[in-house]
Amino acid sequence: MLDDVFNSFFKIEPMLSEVVQKALNDQINMEFRSSYSYLAMSSFCAIHNFPGCASWLQIQSEEENDHAMRLRAFLLDRNCPLVLQPIEAPSAKYTTIPEVFAAALQSEIAVSQSIDNLYELAHKEKAFAALVELQWFISEQVEEEKTVRDIAAKFEMLKDDPSGLIDLDGDLGARSAEEAAAN
Template sequence: MIKDSLAKALSDQFNAEYYSAYLYLSMSAYADRLGYKGIANWFAVQAKEELAHGTHIYRYLLERGVAPSFQDVKAPQAAYESLQAVFEKVLAHERQVTGMINRIASLALDEKDHAAYDFIRWYVDEQVEEESEAEDLVLKFSRIGDNPGLLYQIDAQLAARRFTDPF
């Protein structure tokens, strides 16, 4: 049986993943309004990934006999100074999520819940990838600046991203 503290942490994470989806949809709308359909696509795919993560955690809780607790989803930021600022927000957000995931992993180990630890390990690895990609995009946008030709190129590159359900 899963302990209450771990069940709460996983429920909080399930809700945080849904907030992440909401945040990335907001960022997608921001990029779309600026005319960057490829960047908007990248954020829309990111939102779908976050929904998949949240649903995966939700299902895990149910498998462990826990009723997930649903929380309010706060409104995300809707406007930014620049595309670079958006991706800096992405990096900060992903670092925050990494901290949350790491706390769950530590809690699972402390409670000797090896099933939960095995489950959350996938997210630990996923966050390494998420942060690396965000760092790469922050670096690219810092180099691009307001160069229209380079913005066009990265917009075209990010348009190619497609959602693949990881589960």
């Protein structure tokens, strides 16, 4: 009798279908990959003397890590195991700062597509709690795509204008100071 109580209490019943669990774990991997990628971009900017860009991209890298952790928390709340996968090294080789932001935009577009696919799957699987969780990510992607698209467009407009580039780098560097003040 006590054994039954013990077993039922500790029995872990995943509350998401296997296919949704797998897709969420894959998304976690994509968020970590995105974090790695922003870290690589930040480092490229740092050694090319764009400290503002480097700082902006480092904060972005930390945000992607937060996204992975947010999905992890959701999986665990639903009694589902976290299945960590190897994180692919960023492959992109940049030669200019505008290239970095163009690549960041492509990466955000790919993440948005992946989140949309995940949402569609959760809908098909009637994973309603996952739908609610994923709505946050859909809004976040709209925001991130817009922000990165704006920055990429500014770099495109400036081309090689040195004083414009210095100003833009300074504007991007202000992000860390603003966010530190807000927290």
